Amino acid sequence: MKALVYTRPFTFEYTDWPEPVVGDDDVLVCVKACGICGSDVQGATGKTGRRIPPLIMGHEAAGIVERVGNNAGSFQPRDRVCFDSTVYCNKCEQCKLRRYNRCEKREVFGVSTDRFKRHGAFAEYVAVPWWTVAKIPDSLSFREATMLEPLSIALHAANRVALSPTDRIVVIGAGTIGLLLMQAVRMRGVRKVIVSDINSFRLNLARQLGADVIVNPSESNLGDVVFRETEGRGANVTFDAVGYARTFESALVITKTGGSVVAIGNLEKTATINIQDLVARELTITGSYASAGEFRECIDLLSSKRICAESLISDVMPLCDGQGAFDRLLSGKENLIKIILEP
Numbered sequence: 432m433k434a435l436v437y438t439r440p441f442t443f444e445y446t447d448w449p450e451p452v453v454g455d456d457d458v459l460v461c462v463k464a465c466g467i468c469g470s471d472v473q474g475a476t477g478k479t480g481r482r483i484p485p486l487i488m489g490h491e492a493a494g495i496v497e498r499v500g501n502n503a504g505s506f507q508p509r510d511r512v513c514f515d516s517t518v519y520c521n522k523c524e525q526c527k528l529r530r531y532n533r534c535e536k537r538e539v540f541g542v543s544t545d546r547f548k549r550h551g552a553f554a555e556y557v558a559v560p561w562w563t564v565a566k567i568p569d570s571l572s573f574r575e576a577t578m579l580e581p582l583s584i585a586l587h588a589a590n591r592v593a594l595s596p597t598d599r600i601v602v603i604g605a606g607t608i609g610l611l612l613m614q615a616v617r618m619r620g621v622r623k624v625i626v627s628d629i630n631s632f633r634l635n636l637a638r639q640l641g642a643d644v645i646v647n648p649s650e651s652n653l654g655d656v657v658f659r660e661t662e663g664r665g666a667n668v669t670f671d672a673v674g675y676a677r678t679f680e681s682a683l684v685i686t687k688t689g690g691s692v693v694a695i696g697n698l699e700k701t702a703t704i705n706i707q708d709l710v711a712r713e714l715t716i717t718g719s720y721a722s723a724g725e726f727r728e729c730i731d732l733l734s735s736k737r738i739c740a741e742s743l744i745s746d747v748m749p750l751c752d753g754q755g756a757f758d759r760l761l762s763g764k765e766n767l768i769k770i771i772l773e774p
Contacts, residue, residue, distance in 0.1 A: 554774065
């Protein structure tokens, strides 16, 4: 088969690669579309330690079942499917509690670390455990279906805290996850959603998708805007969908006493926390990692158009042009949200 292989920092090669081995529990998927995740872009720099070459990246994918293993009888060739990005064992204590993202043997498609290597879906075929696979309706295009995985991450983050209709929410970061998260939060009927980003194109898109207030922190003081819009109280919940130390620290400042901060992005590993402030204001800090099966719920949200994902797709390119797609995303010269590659 043909695959886009990450060979060294900033470098990809479109080349021949052995077809995946299909085990008894596996479904072989003929990939029709696969989105480039922001973690793939960061991983391509060689700095994250989670994309050790040689590696086939890609975990936001959809396609058609080519063949199935002996134990995957619920799926048949020609089924239209998507699959979870997390490869979980389906046997451990965490999996039995449906906390699949905490699986004791967890792996992630398209990720390679010192602990594991799991090739992903920037290829003609990928083999996946049957329990991570779900059928998608004909009404959902393969391109749209690539957005199920990032939407599941956004929905999982929204589920990490209790939200009420009177809440004022801040989402820091209007990338793919932030824009989907904003819609997931808006779907809960919260009182006000404030979105912050330094990119005016993304902020305008956030406004179109339902943000009540948009803030460019390079032009306005985020804290001033948030406190003005919340009668001086601060946000009930702040989601940091960026993950820099400064965005996390800002999230702590703008969150009200007794409020919650949900950390999703992790571009930097450390940040400074004022422990006295944390204790005195009784803030709750919550991490949100990947998803825990929410992508099945996301199928209905996308196919019913309750969540809009099409407007986040910036371009679609053939897999053979993958190097060019990564070059465009890494340069940052264009207003790009999501590029989808098609084998």
